[in-house]
Amino acid sequence: MFRLAIDRSRARVGLVGLAFAAVFATLSGRLVTMALFPDEPSTSAQRAANGGATSFRPDILDRNGEVMATDIRTVSVFLEPGNLTDVDEAVELLTAVLPDVDGSELRKRIDAKRESLRKRGNKRDSGFVWVRRDITPKQQAEVHRLGIPGIGFLQDHKRVYPNGTAAAHIIGATNLDNAGIAGIEKYIDKTGLKDLNSFGFIEKATDLAPVQLSIDLRAQHALRDELAWGLSHYSAKAAAGMILDVTTGEVIALASLPDFDPNNPADALNPDRINRMNVGVYEMGSTFKAMTLAMALDSGKFTVNSTFDTRGGVLNWGRQKIHEYHGTNRVITMPEVFTHSSNIGSAKMALGIGVPGHKAFLRKMGLLDRMRTELPESAEPIVPPRWTEINTITIAFGHGLAVAPIQAAAAVAAISNGGFLMTPTFLKRTEEEAKAKATPVLAPQTSEAMRFIMRLNAVEGSAKKASIPYYYVGGKTGTAEKVINGRYVKNRLFTTFMAAAPMNKPKYLFVTIMDEPQAVAAESGSYATAAWNSGVVTGRTIARVAPILGLPPQFEPPQNPFPLMVKLGAYHATQVDGR
Incomplete structure (x- = not known):
């Protein structure tokens, strides 16, 4: 009996000891948890915090795999107004440690939340x-x-852009909640990323495949650098440029200055920092003569041997007088219309096609409708509300129709690539994928004739500044007077230069635009026209970027680059070889 009592006592002591051990373990675990996570929020606060946590986003890479945008882990701080004992003290202490927090604004939000809690x-x-x-x-x-x-x-994450301003207008930016607000970042959200995040399907950034752009970051840096030089050297208000692969429609580089740093996207709200290639609409000046000549040749009504009488230097049309900038005062051939940038010759070609045919051609080339790319930002062309013959005359040489430069670039790319119009893309794709989506807009012989004429312009005409040796460049200048308060202002110019290389088999189109560049007396005297600024910047860009992009130099002139032109007797080889 005595032994039984002792056994029962031992069992009770063991049970009590076990209970104490369990309590001790629970308290120890709680203390460890509090030590490791001292600020665990209440359930309601946790729900609110998780609801406000940022969304995961995929990395953005350039065409070579270089990171252009990525997420990094961060921490965000919040408070529970209902648990504050002294609001004034809390606000004062927090703003001392976080000086960029607006104390009065924080106090208002705390008071508003406390009042809401009191009412509920x-x-x-x-x-x-x-x-x-x-x-x-x-x-x-x-x-x-x-x-x-x-x-x-709260464990959080934010978007960072390791290359700063590089490709800012392409990548765009995100807000505090990591939602895309511009550029490719906004495009990514429209593909369904926002919904996937909201339904909780994405638990970490590695769940998302990276988005690979068509951009070559090396070329992007070089293009921006040359534009920055031109902006400063010619004291221009703004500058922009792009490099387009004419065989795929891929945008290899695009920059618009002044730009912004997507790590601090507030600067992007400045109206001066728009993407001028996509959002700006401008009269493109004489670069539009490439459209006019292509239209005339493709119609079959004109050939490269057609001639145009420009004697007198003036074309009278009703009360309007069309003048030449550098008139020849003689009968000129179609290639000479281009190399001498003849307004009269261009006007006569367009009149020969007629208003309906002119409008139909420009629409076919994508110049009368808004161009849609992956970038959400785009602009509607400014088209004459009532299109008459005088509109056709002026539009033939680049006045009276305003388009986004990227639209004009796509049209010139089609002229040079064999006649295939491709909507530019900022995503990497193959030539086969591009051709499957391309629209044939010109006959191959029209494209060859235009390549010959563009090359001739680099040897004999206004494109000499971009005629970099060994790359067989061809192109066209464009100078347009800006419209201020409904009137053209002669000393406020918008200049454009478009150049393709190599002209025997084009691969890349280089585009430069400058807003109100000023003449540099030591270089151009009193000239502020395109050849003396946009042309120079384009030439510098080609010389710098061509080796980066693997464009091989041609130390010997290409053999028989324009067979149709030889057959038509339009030129001798020395004309386009520059020998």
């Missing part, structure tokens, strides 16, 4: 207010040391 009367809900998103580890430690009740931290 839900004592379990302590509320939720963001204090600061994306704080540094040092700032997190300083906030933690403040010992303010109701403060919590």
Whole structure:
């Protein structure tokens, strides 16, 4: 009996000991949890925090796999207004550690949330207010040391752009919630990323395949650098440019200055920082003569041997007088219309086609409708509301129709690539994929004739500044007077240069635009026209970028580059070889 009592006592002591051990383990675990996660929020605050957490986004890469945008882990700090014991003290301490937090604004949000909680009367809900998103580890430690009740931290992530301003107008930017607000970032959200995040299908950034762009980051840096030089050297208001692969429609590089850093996207709201290649609409000047000549040749009504009488230097049309800029005062051939940039010759070609045919051709070339690319930002062309013969005359040499430069570039690319119109893309694709979506708009012989004429212009005409040795460049200048208050202003110019290389088999189109460039007396005297600024910048860009893009130099002139032109007796080889 005595032994039984002892056994029972031992069992009870063991049971009590086990209970104490369990309680001790629970308390120890809780203390460890509190030590590791001292600021665990209430359930309601956790829900609010998770609802406000940023979305995961895929990396954005250039065509060679270089990272252009990625997510990094950060920490954000919030507070539960219902758990604050002294609001004034909390705000004062927090703003001392986080000086960029607006104390009065934070106090208003806290008071508003506390008042909302009071009206609802839900004592379990302590509320939720963001204090600061994306704080540094040092700032997190300083906030933690403040010992303010109701403060919590949330593991977060933010978007970073390691190349700064490079390709800013292409990539775009995100807001504090990591949602795309411009450029490719906004395009990505429209593909369904936002919905996937909202339904919780994406738990980490590695769940997402990267988005690979057509951009070559090396060429992008070089293009922007040359545009920055031109902007400064010619004291222009703005400059922009692009490199387009004419065989695929891929945009290899695009820049518009002044630009912005997507790591600080607030600067993008400045109206001066628009993407001029996509969003700006401009009269493109004499670069439009490439459209006019292509139209005339493709119609079959004209050939490269057609002639045009420009004697007198003036074309009278009703009360309008069309003048030449550098008139020859003689009968000139079609190639000479291009190399001498004849307004009269261009006007006579367009009149020969007629208003309906002219409009139909420009529409076919994608110049009368808004161009849609992956970038959400785009512009509607400014088309004459009533299109008469005088409109056809002026549009033939680049006045009276305003388009986005990227539209004009796509049209010139079609003229040079054999006659296939491709909507430019900012995503990497193959030549086969591009051809499957391309629209034939010109006969192959028209394209060959235009390549010959563009090359001739680089040897004998206004494109000499971009005629880089060994790359067989061809192109066209364009100078347009800007329209201010409904009137053309002679000393405020918008200049354009488009050049393709190599002209025997074009691969890339180089485009430069400059807004109100000024003459550099030591170089051009009093000239501020395209050849003396946009042309120079284009030449510098080609010389710098061609080796990067693997465009091989041709130390010997290509053999028989324009067989049809030889057959028609339109030229001798020395004309286009520059020998």
